Amino acid sequence: xxxxxxxxxxxxxxxxxxxxxxxxxxxxxxxxxxxxxxxxxxxxxxxxxxxxxxxxxxxxxxxxxxxxxxxxxxxxxxxxxxxxxxxxxxxxxxxxxxxxxxxxxxxxxxxxxxxxxxxxxxxxxxxxxxxxxxxxxxxxxxxxxxxxxxxxxxxxxxxxxxxxxxxxxxxxxxxxxxxxxxxxxxxxxxxxxxxxxxxxxxxxxxxxxxxxxxxxxxxxxxxxxxxxxxxxxxxxxxxxxxxxxxxxxxxxxxxxxxxxxxxxxxxxxxxxxxxxxxxxxxxxxxxxxxxxxxxxxxxxxxxxxxxxxxxxxxxxxxxxxxxxxxxxxxxxxxxxxxxxxxxxxxxxxxxxxxxxxxxxxxxxxxxxxxxxxxxxxxxxxxxxxxxxxxxxxxxxxxxxxxxxxxxxxxxxxxxxxxxxxxxxxxxxxxxxxxxxxxxxxxxxxxxxxxxxxxxxxxxxxxxxxxxxxxxxxxxx
Numbered sequence: 001x002x003x004x005x006x007x008x009x010x011x012x013x014x015x016x017x018x019x020x021x022x023x024x025x026x027x028x029x030x031x032x033x034x035x036x037x038x039x040x041x042x043x044x045x046x047x048x049x050x051x052x053x054x055x056x057x058x059x060x061x062x063x064x065x066x067x068x069x070x071x072x073x074x075x076x077x078x079x080x081x082x083x084x085x086x087x088x089x090x091x092x093x094x095x096x097x098x099x100x101x102x103x104x105x106x107x108x109x110x111x112x113x114x115x116x117x118x119x120x121x122x123x124x125x126x127x128x129x130x131x132x133x134x135x136x137x138x139x140x141x142x143x144x145x146x147x148x149x150x151x152x153x154x155x156x157x158x159x160x161x162x163x164x165x166x167x168x169x170x171x172x173x174x175x176x177x178x179x180x181x182x183x184x185x186x187x188x189x190x191x192x193x194x195x196x197x198x199x200x201x202x203x204x205x206x207x208x209x210x211x212x213x214x215x216x217x218x219x220x221x222x223x224x225x226x227x228x229x230x231x232x233x234x235x236x237x238x239x240x241x242x243x244x245x246x247x248x249x250x251x252x253x254x255x256x257x258x259x260x261x262x263x264x265x266x267x268x269x270x271x272x273x274x275x276x277x278x279x280x281x282x283x284x285x286x287x288x289x290x291x292x293x294x295x296x297x298x299x300x301x302x303x304x305x306x307x308x309x310x311x312x313x314x315x316x317x318x319x320x321x322x323x324x325x326x327x328x329x330x331x332x333x334x335x336x337x338x339x340x341x342x343x344x345x346x347x348x349x350x351x352x353x354x355x356x357x358x359x360x361x362x363x364x365x366x367x368x369x370x371x372x373x374x375x376x377x378x379x380x381x382x383x384x385x386x387x388x389x390x391x392x393x394x395x396x397x398x399x400x401x402x403x404x405x406x407x408x409x410x411x412x413x414x415x416x417x418x419x420x421x422x423x424x425x426x427x428x429x430x431x432x433x434x435x436x437x438x439x440x441x442x443x444x445x446x447x448x449x450x451x452x453x454x455x456x457x458x459x460x461x462x463x464x465x466x467x468x469x470x471x472x473x474x475x476x
Contacts, residue, residue, distance in 0.1 A: 140425075140474040141418075141473070141474055142473055142474070143425050143472065143474045144416065144468060144469075144470075144471060145468075145469040145470060145471070146468060147436075148466050150436075151202065152201075152202035152464070153175070153203075153463065154198075155192070155204070157190070159189070159190055159191065160184055160189035161184075161192060161462060161463070162181050162182065162461060164177060164179045164180075164442070164455040164456055164462060165178050165179060165220075165443065165455060166178040166221075166442065166443040167444070167455040168225050169226070170226040170230060171228060173200045173448055174197055175199070175465075176196070177196045177197075177198070177224075178221050178224035178455075179196070179461075180194070180221050181193070182220075192207055193207040194210055195209035195232065197252075200447060200451070202465065206253070208254030214256055215248055215256045215259050216259065216262060216263045218236020218246070219238035220236050220237055220238035221234065221236055223278065223443070225281045227283035227290075227306065231252075231257060231283075231306075232249070232250045232252065232254075234247075234248045234250065235247050235248070235275070235278035235280070235295075237278070237279060237296040239296070242263045243264055243276060244263065244278075245263055245266040245297070246260060247259070247261060247281060247292060249306075258307075258309055259309075260274075260309040261274035266297060266298070268298065268324040269299060269300050269314075269316070269322040269323060269324050270324075272311035272314070273311070275292055275295075275302060276296070276297030277296035278293060278296075279294070279295030279296060279343065279346065279347075280292075280293040280295065280345065280443070281293070281347070282347050282348055284349040284353075286353065287370065288305070288306045288307065289305060289312055290305075290306045291347050291355060292304065293345060293347040293357065293358070295345060298322060298324075298344075299316055299322045299326070299342075300314050300316050300344065301315055301344065301347065301355065301357060301372070302314040314372075315372035316340055317337075317340050317362075317366060318339060318377075319368065319372055320340065322340070323340065326338075326339070337362050337364055337379070342359055342361015343359070343360045344357060344358070345358050345392065346360070346390070346392040346407075346443065347393075348393045350401050351399060351400075351401055353369070354368065354369065354375065355367065355369070355370065358391065358393050358406070359390060363380055363387055363389040364378065364390060365380065365390055365404070365417070365422055376422065377422070378421070378422025380406050380415055380424060381408055381411060381413070381424070384408075384411050385410075385411070388410035389410055389415075390406055390407075391406075391407045391408065391410075391441065391442055391443065392406070392407035392409075392441075392442065392443035393405070393406060394444045394452065395419070396446065397447065397448045397449070397450055402418070403418065404417040407441045409440060409441050411431075412431035412438035412439065412441055413428065413429040414429050414438075414444065414454070414466075416428075416474070426474035426475055427475075427476065428475075436464070436466075439456055439459045439460035440456050440457045440458035440459060441454055441455075441456055442455045450468035451466060451467050451468050452465070452468075453465055454466070
């Protein structure tokens with residue numbers, strides 16, 4: 001269906017061949033209080049289907065499902081700030097289709113508020129003043145949208161990738177890829193070193209890794225993380241002939257800084273000296289601690305000092321004690337799930353100090369405080385045909401980290417999840433080998449511009465970039 005595009009200056013409708021309407025308001029500044037309080041009325045301008053919005057700064061943009069002549073009910077909005085374009089969301093409020101914005105926000109570093117972005121719409125529709133058609137209401141929240149970049153990255157030296165187990169993004173928006181060179185068979189080409197770094201354009205920067213002197217390289221590479229100091233953390237998940245019971249920390253150039261644990265030495269979930277086949281790690285800057293999804297051999301989160309590897313604390317699902325052999329308790333409550341982790345496959349710590357754990361074996365995300373106190377959980381695609389729906393997590397780059405992107409390994413999809421409610425808002429992807437498809441979607445990462453990067457293991461054997469396209473109504 002072709003929907004109208006409304007120009008805010010001329011208020012003329014033009015054709016837009018997309019399931020959304022977009023509006024732009026020319027630059028205009030108003031005098032607002034330096035510290036406005038909730039309920040402050042801002043400047044209003046009518047445009048499109050009778051949407052009255054207050055604008056501060058250079059522009060307003062909205063992406064929402066509209067039929068010609070629609071007037072919307074109450075919508076959620078967010079103020080954005082930055083330089084040279086839309087910045088990051090800093091507050092929320094509501095607006096009415098009858099006109100007028102009432103909200104409060106926080107000024108950041110003296111930047112002007114540039115935009116008010118509609119993030120969710122609801123309420124009862126009314127008949128608009130032009131056309132007299134029965135209107136519809138945008139019922140779905142606005143979510144980030146993406147388009148695959150099929151040319152990303154550029155591989156040097158005719159190298160090929162084996163199973164790509166993990167991907168992460170550093171503080172400079174460079175992308176780090178971990179793959180399994182041993183899975184490249186004879187005749188398939190020259191395997192790249194296990195660790196590769198690319199810039200955000202896909203240009204190769206460096207590669208290193210593999211067995212060496214002074215450390216025990218994992219037999220099956222699994223997780224990679226680059227911390228706030230630029231240190232590279234690597235773990236493995238091989239169980240044969242001896243398990244990868246160590247976590248390695250390197251410089252950007254591949255020089256060993258620290259090894260925690262040793263191959264085949266784990267004593268299980270009570271061991272504070274060794275991990276056991278760790279799936280992923282995350283270093284939280286505020287405490288300089290490394291949070292480990294310990295993962296394939298154990299059923300716990302373990303927290304260690306990021307400089308020394310000294311043990312700090314650990315916990316299992318719901319904050320319970322992690323046990324090597326959980327007792328048989330019969331079928332779990334489907335609304336709660338098992339009392340112990342399945343495979344602790346991914347871990348992230350949010351800006352506000354909450355620990356998000358991807359329990360792949362139980363298709364759920366559990367949330368804890370930094371100290372391990374359980375707060376809440378959410379299931380993701382729980383009733384899907386294939387399990388392993390929570391293989392990896394990444395946050396959206398706004399300060400509030402409003403969205404979590406969840407890699408659904410079993411069903412070849414990325415789910416967009418509300419971080420506060422843990423509700424799945426939208427999903428995209430399908431099984432296949434074409435650009436934008438997934439095969440064994442294993443881990444996921446995001447950069448500061450909102451782009452996503454995905455790692456595909458098993459038959460997938462690639463890393464893909466999904467470029468942020470803006471906000472649009474959820475398709476669900």
